[in-house]
Amino acid sequence: KQEVTQIPAALSVPEGENLVLNCSFTDSAIYNLQWFRQDPGKGLTSLLLIQSSQREQTSGRLNASLDKSSGRSTLYIAASQPGDSATYLCAVKGKETSGSRLTFGEGTQLTVNP
Amino acid sequence: GAGVSQSPSNKVTEKGKDVELRCDPISGHTALYWYRQSLGQGLEFLIYFQGNSAPDKSGLPSDRFSAERTGGSVSTLTIQRTQQEDSAVYLCASSSRTGPNQPQHFGDGTRLSIL
Numbered sequence: 001k002q003e004v005t006q007i008p009a010a011l012s013v014p015e016g017e018n019l020v021l022n023c024s025f026t027d028s029a030i031y032n033l034q035w036f037r038q039d040p041g042k043g044l045t046s047l048l049l050i051q052s053s054q055r056e057q058t059s060g061r062l063n064a065s066l067d068k069s070s071g072r073s074t075l076y077i078a079a080s081q082p083g084d085s086a087t088y089l090c091a092v093k094g095k096e097t098s099g100s101r102l103t104f105g106e107g108t109q110l111t112v113n114p
Numbered sequence: 115g116a117g118v119s120q121s122p123s124n125k126v127t128e129k130g131k132d133v134e135l136r137c138d139p140i141s142g143h144t145a146l147y148w149y150r151q152s153l154g155q156g157l158e159f160l161i162y163f164q165g166n167s168a169p170d171k172s173g174l175p176s177d178r179f180s181a182e183r184t185g186g187s188v189s190t191l192t193i194q195r196t197q198q199e200d201s202a203v204y205l206c207a208s209s210s211r212t213g214p215n216q217p218q219h220f221g222d223g224t225r226l227s228i229l
Binding site: 031032034036041042043044045046049051089091093100101102103104105106107 | 223
């Protein structure tokens with residue numbers, strides 16, 4: 001059974017810092033890995049999707065990497081801003097089940113202080 | 115709006131009552147998913163629809179939970195004889211079709227509280 005772990009559970013940084021969020025998964029048989037952002041009381045907003053054949057994806061100040069063989073992904077946020085404060089979730093789409101369900105980590109709660 | 119719409123946004127009910135949660139996916143999206151997000155459990159898959167059929171309902175926690183989808187569009191998740199452990203945020207997502215690299219688009223969820 002696929003398990004996804006995110007470290008750290010919470011992170012507080014001053015504005016302007018570069019930071020890294022970590023995600024690990026136990027079964028490397030995946031189609032892709034996706035990073036989401038969740039604001040309080042809201043649903044999930046997709047940030048980046050990395051296919052299993054890819055090593056990284058970039059969008060603005062965000063860069064996500066994937067090392068499928070070691071079961072790891074990182075989300076790099078450059079020059080953090082208070083508006084980046086949210087919970088960040090990673091999810092993998094595994095090959096072990098049909099229907100393309102996502103298996104989620106428990107998230108990293110990020111606070112960027114002005 | 116063009117996003118996934120869920121209603122109600124909040125629901126408070128007494129233990130033992132039945133509840134219905136509604137999801138209206140993005141127009142034209144054939145795949146629909148229900149997830150549950152609860153404290154200490156993270157986000158868990160419940161059920162997946164392709165069109166009106168549910169090829170994967172393995173995440174439903176008990177036979178008190180059921181879901182249907184009609185017209186390939188709106189879906190309803192029903193919880194019968196609610197228990198306090200059913201309290202959670204229920205999230206719905208849709209994608210344009212199944213396949214490994216179709217992104218899922220999420221609604222804002224229904225926050226369910228069982229008294």
